[in-house]
Every structure is written in structure tokens, then in C-alpha cells.
Amino acid sequence: MRPPKRVSVCSKPRKALPGEVEFFLGDVTITYERNRVVEFSFLTLADSGAFVTKAPGRLNEALALVRPFQWQVWPPIITTLILSGPVMFMVMEASSLWRPRNRRALPRWDLFWSCIWFNTTIFLRQTGREVSKSHKVRLLTVLLSFAATYVIGDMYSANLTSLLAKPGREPPISTLEQLEFAMKTQGYQLLVEMHSSSYGILENGTGVYQKLWRKMARQPYFLIESVEAGMQHVRDSKNFALLGGRETLYFDTRRFGSNYYHLSEKLYTRYSAIAMQIGCPFLENFNQILMQLFEAGILTKMTAEEYEKLGGELRTDKVKSDTKEKANSDQADDAIAGQQVTTGEKTKTVSTAHLLADDKKLQPISMTMLQGAFIVLALGYSISVVAFSSEMLMKILGAHEVKCKITKPKVDTTAFQNFWVWCEDVYSRLAPLSSEDDSCMTLDYIE
Incomplete structure (x- = not known):
């Protein structure tokens, strides 16, 4: 089966074309289009596609x-x-x-x-x-x-x-079908990194990928310069989703704060390697070194440690800035920004990173959580007032009706009956006379 005609080559492998550099040392996703212009080494990363959305908010x-x-x-x-x-x-x-x-x-x-x-x-x-x-x-x-x-x-x-x-949360978006439905009904926008393999899958894909691509084409923008920029978009806005590599998205969520994001299920498998010029003499040497590192688990360990290091630096900078702002604004917030524990002559400062509020922990019940009980109580009082008012109104109407019956003048039924009998007697006497007059008039007309 021939590949689709709509192809695009990533800008990163293009650097490995003849006349520029010998190889590109980085995790480049292996695709059919890229294999036509460059050559790849042994696998450096086995990853899968996924998308990330903002963490589900709390329910009412x-x-x-x-x-x-x-x-x-x-x-x-x-x-x-x-x-x-x-x-x-x-x-x-x-x-x-x-x-x-x-x-x-x-x-x-x-x-x-x-x-x-x-x-x-x-x-x-x-x-x-x-x-x-x-x-x-x-x-x-x-x-x-x-x-x-x-x-x-x-x-x-x-x-x-x-x-x-532990209050409940909204249902998360974990599959492409749910993402498509959210883009159709809730106004979600899907972002993708420029010249990435995820962009090529959406552009040349079929089925649900084609539907997503058509919806993305109607967005104001959907291309971003880097995954970090997309993660900031998703964190700052609610109706944004970012498509990319699952490992990259996973470590970036740890860098920017895992409580802000929700990572979807695995969508497809993708492999990354080092891009080289076709016929590069260093290919065998790279493959031997990479296979040894891969078998020893050093590649996985290096990747995890690198992202942990980046995440630690980001959290440290954030803690320092938050501590400085809180110290300048209100001295009472020092208990939240940092606590000083004195043991003898030594004073130990507890880092703010260990005191940051974790949204997953159990929280004490507040009046906000109990407002539903007061709403039900107010509804019950309202129904009671309506029932009481209706009963009082019916009672007043009933008393008024009884009063009208008592004060209504009585009719002399005997006199009324006598009058009715007299009317019937008069009618019985006049009826024969009227019939005789009618018969006489009819005979005169015939003559």
C-alpha cells in the first residue's frame, strides 16, 4: 500500500542533509517521510502518542x-x-x-x-x-x-x-473519541508542535485523526513552537489540548505541576532515534553504543534523571518567587511559605515545596461543601409556606361560603309552588283557544 501524498519533512532531520551536518544527536521520531531523506540509528526511545488536557475541575x-x-x-x-x-x-x-x-x-x-x-x-x-x-x-x-x-x-x-x-471531579477526557466530542460540543482546541511527528499523523491520518484535523483547520491557530509553550497554554486555559509523545508530556507535567494536567491513554506507538546522513560511516559505531546503553538501562535512567532535574529546578524557582512575594505582602503567610523549627541552638527551615497544597489529599469539611443542605432546607421551608398559605386560603374561602349561605334570604317555597301551579292552569285554559283560532285561519286560507 502506497503512503499518502500529503507529506511533510521535519525541520530537524533536514539539518542532517548532505552539505550541512553529519548527524543530528537527539530523539527524532521515525516516520516513513523522514526515512526517505535521512537514515536512523538504533532506537533511543520507545514512546507512544498521547494528548494532555487541563486537570478536571471540581464538581459543584x-x-x-x-x-x-x-x-x-x-x-x-x-x-x-x-x-x-x-x-x-x-x-x-x-x-x-x-x-x-x-x-x-x-x-x-x-x-x-x-x-x-x-x-x-x-x-x-x-x-x-x-x-x-x-x-x-x-x-x-x-x-x-x-x-x-x-x-x-x-x-x-x-x-x-x-x-x-474528597470532592468529586468532572469526567476526564482520555480517548480521541472523547476529545472529538469535546471539540464539537465544548469548544476544545487541539494544539500540536510544528513539524513534529504528531503533526504528520494528524495531517495524513484517516478516521478520527482526519476528523480532528478538519476541526483544527477551523481554529484560529493550532501550531506551536515547542511542547513547553503548549503546556503553558493548557495550564492557563481550560479548553486546550496538546498532542505529542507520551513520555515527553509525562515529564513535562511533572515539570510544570502534575496537578494541573490530565494525561490521556496511549494512542499509538512511536520510536525515536538519531538522524544521520544516508550512508554515514558512523552508523555502526552509534548502533553498538546505543545497544549497550539500552540493554544496561542507562538510557532510561538518564532520561528520567534529566527530567527530574529540570522539574526540581522549576519547582525551586517557583518556591523562591512565591516565598518572596508572600513575605513582602503579609508576614502572617510565613507559616505557609516556610516554617522555622528550632531544636536547641539550631534553626531548621522547612522548604515550601513540602508544604504546597496537594489537591489529592483529604481536606476538612467547610461551609461551602455543606451549602447543599441549606439549599434543601430553604426549599423545604418554601414548600411549607406554600402549603400553609394554600390551606389558609382554602379555609378562608370555606368560611366565606358558609357565611354567604347563612346570610342568603330564604325563599318561600310554598308561594313559589302555588305560583307555578297557577301558571300551569292558565296555560292549560289558553291552549285550546289558540288551537281553534289556528284551525279557523287555516280553513279561511284554503277557501
Whole structure:
């Protein structure tokens, strides 16, 4: 199968063309297009493609009361709460179908609402008055109490406590399909390094890569000079994603702060090597040295130590700048920027790097996390006010209607009936006369 016609050669391997340099000592991704102009040594790095996005933000803490259970669990719970009252009413009224004499004096409608309210108090763990003292109702009450207290209530309380101690987060973007959907619905923008292998994969790719490339073409910009610039874009803005090598992105997240980024799954495999001129005489020497370093694990160790060193320098500079700003702004923040621990005559300064807030640690519950409970309380008060107002309005209207009935003038039904009888008698006398006149007029017309 022939490769696609849309090809682009990285600027780095072009330096290894004849007339410039003999080889390019660096991790250059091996691609088909680059193999046509340069020659590669033994593998220096086996990597895979990935993309990085901003770390998922925290979910709204006001809605924490509904998150202990997934949305698939809430419909059965609500259905159980709604049907438990009618079921208890049916259990109580079942005996009255064949023994009507044992029917209680309480009206059915009042009994129905009493059953619903009693079951609501059971699920809310409140005290209530028993609707009936029969054994079947007590057995049903015990079953509902077990279900509400030891199954639903305890699981809800345990999950809610863990969520309040460690708040939940938004679902992360980990696959290309999720990234495409986010670019379509949430306005995400995908960035890629200029003249990189990831750029070539997007430009010449098919399937989901082609869809991503078409969406990237409609962006204001998508090419960046370096991976570091892309990492800063992703850290400073929410709707940005960066495509590149997974190892490079992984170590860069450690450099800039792993709590700011989310690394996706492995997308594809890519290999890096040293780019040389075609027919370079040093190729065999490089291959022997690289194979020895690779077998001994020195290449992996050197790469990890180098990125750890860069990350340590970046964190140290950041700690120094933060400490200086906090010392100038407020002396009280010195406990956060650095603590001095005195042991005898020596004073030890605890580095700020060890005191930086880690977002993954458990945090104490604050009033912000509990605002959902106050929202529910305010909603309950509002419903109570509406119910109380409607009951008072109905009571006032009922009293006014009774008052109107009392003050309405009474009609003498006897006189009215006599008048109606007199009208019927008059009508019965006049009806024959009118019929005779009509018949006479008809005969005159015929003649």
C-alpha cells in the first residue's frame, strides 16, 4: 500500500542533509517521510502518542447531596418511596374486601394519606404515629425500616462523607473519541508542535485523526513552537489540548505541576532515534553504543534523571518567587511559605515545596461543601409556606361560603309552588283557544 501524498519533512532531520551536518544527536521520531531523506540509528526511545488536557475541575459542591448514588440508583429509590405508602394502604384495606364489618371508621382518603406520610417519615428517619396496630402492618413497617436505615441510609451516609472529605471531579477526557466530542460540543482546541511527528499523523491520518484535523483547520491557530509553550497554554486555559509523545508530556507535567494536567491513554506507538546522513560511516559505531546503553538501562535512567532535574529546578524557582512575594505582602503567610523549627541552638527551615497544597489529599469539611443542605432546607421551608398559605386560603374561602349561605334570604317555597301551579292552569285554559283560532285561519286560507 502506497503512503499518502500529503507529506511533510521535519525541520530537524533536514539539518542532517548532505552539505550541512553529519548527524543530528537527539530523539527524532521515525516516520516513513523522514526515512526517505535521512537514515536512523538504533532506537533511543520507545514512546507512544498521547494528548494532555487541563486537570478536571471540581464538581459543584452544592449538588453533593445527590452524588452519593449514581443517577441509575435514584429512580428505584424514588419509586420505592412513592409506592410504599399505597402498598401499605392496600395491605390494610385488603381484609375489608371480604369482611366489610371490620372496616375502620377512618375514611379511606384520610387513611391513604396517613399511610403515605407514615412511610415518608420512615425513609427520612423521623418518628411518626402508627397507622395501624395489626401484625401485617407492623411487619411491613419493620421491612421498610430495615431497607431505609441499613441499606439506603447507611450507604448514602458513607458515600456522602467520603465525597465531602474528597470532592468529586468532572469526567476526564482520555480517548480521541472523547476529545472529538469535546471539540464539537465544548469548544476544545487541539494544539500540536510544528513539524513534529504528531503533526504528520494528524495531517495524513484517516478516521478520527482526519476528523480532528478538519476541526483544527477551523481554529484560529493550532501550531506551536515547542511542547513547553503548549503546556503553558493548557495550564492557563481550560479548553486546550496538546498532542505529542507520551513520555515527553509525562515529564513535562511533572515539570510544570502534575496537578494541573490530565494525561490521556496511549494512542499509538512511536520510536525515536538519531538522524544521520544516508550512508554515514558512523552508523555502526552509534548502533553498538546505543545497544549497550539500552540493554544496561542507562538510557532510561538518564532520561528520567534529566527530567527530574529540570522539574526540581522549576519547582525551586517557583518556591523562591512565591516565598518572596508572600513575605513582602503579609508576614502572617510565613507559616505557609516556610516554617522555622528550632531544636536547641539550631534553626531548621522547612522548604515550601513540602508544604504546597496537594489537591489529592483529604481536606476538612467547610461551609461551602455543606451549602447543599441549606439549599434543601430553604426549599423545604418554601414548600411549607406554600402549603400553609394554600390551606389558609382554602379555609378562608370555606368560611366565606358558609357565611354567604347563612346570610342568603330564604325563599318561600310554598308561594313559589302555588305560583307555578297557577301558571300551569292558565296555560292549560289558553291552549285550546289558540288551537281553534289556528284551525279557523287555516280553513279561511284554503277557501
